[in-house]
Amino acid sequence: MTQTDDAVRVRGLVKRYPGKVAVAGVDLDIHRGEVFALLGPNGAGKTTTTEVLEGYRRADEGEISVLGVDPGKGDRVWRSRLGIVAQTSRDEAELTVAELVSHYAGYYPAPRDADEVIASVGLEEKRRTRTRKLSGGQRRRLDVALGVVGNPELLFLDEPTTGFDPEARRQFWTLIENLRTEGTTVLLTTHYLDEAEHLADRVGVIADGRMIEVGTPETLGGRGARTARVSWLDADGAHEVRTDRPTAEVAALMARFDGEVPELEIRRPSLEDIYLELIASLEGAVR
């Protein structure tokens, strides 16, 4: 395989389960230092792809390099360079949060400070709590702490914020932004489009085991070129126009209303709008 600077390089990944092709020839490059979000409907093949990259499942076909190594042949040193937050939690119910994070730190050659990691996921007050007594969202925060305590070069996050309250999600975003600033590469799967939009340098949409499109959150599905919608209210009711020149439209409205325009809004399609359109167009094509 050719050497690349990319943290992940995948060509033609195929993974079959009995009676099911879960991943049907995926190509994927993740550059060093970027946050890449994998999006797609339930059952699209995101977790399977991630698990192959982690060395947890074997590919049936394809060329795969993760930090320069074929995951099927990764050794302990290679694994210590990865951080993994899987979809399901591990179960060490009798240890406290602090004990478990310190215990995990011990597996890695250059771990982060356990207390700092606990603080970064907002679990300081639960340091002495046994993990079986944590709420679902707190347990998920602990999973994230266990994934980052080893100071990984490449971090896999499979639906990391499921069950988080809004404040915890923001705190998690800050944690990921800080990791990114430090140069950590991140592969994130999520169903929260706002999360992908906020965190990801690039997103990939996977459906039915195939990579449908890869782009930045700003340009996916031609998003950058989409027209804006300007809406307002007057005595006749609500109005909306689609335009490529929303500033001119607003200027005209200001002149017409002689100042403040009632209920003025300018909207462009969100990443979620674009994503749903992409998925719907695929479903239309299958029918």
Ligand SMILES: Nc1ncnc2c1ncn2[C@@H]1O[C@H](COP(=O)(O)OP(=O)(O)OP(=O)(O)O)[C@@H](O)[C@H]1O
């Ligand atoms: N161990 C398994 N044995 C058989 N089929 C499996 C297994 N794991 C996953 N599959 C099937 O492979 C397909 C891809 O599953 P995968 O978990 O990779 O999807 P996903 O995109 O991560 O979905 P979700 O968003 O629901 O987590 C699905 O159709 C699923 O039913």
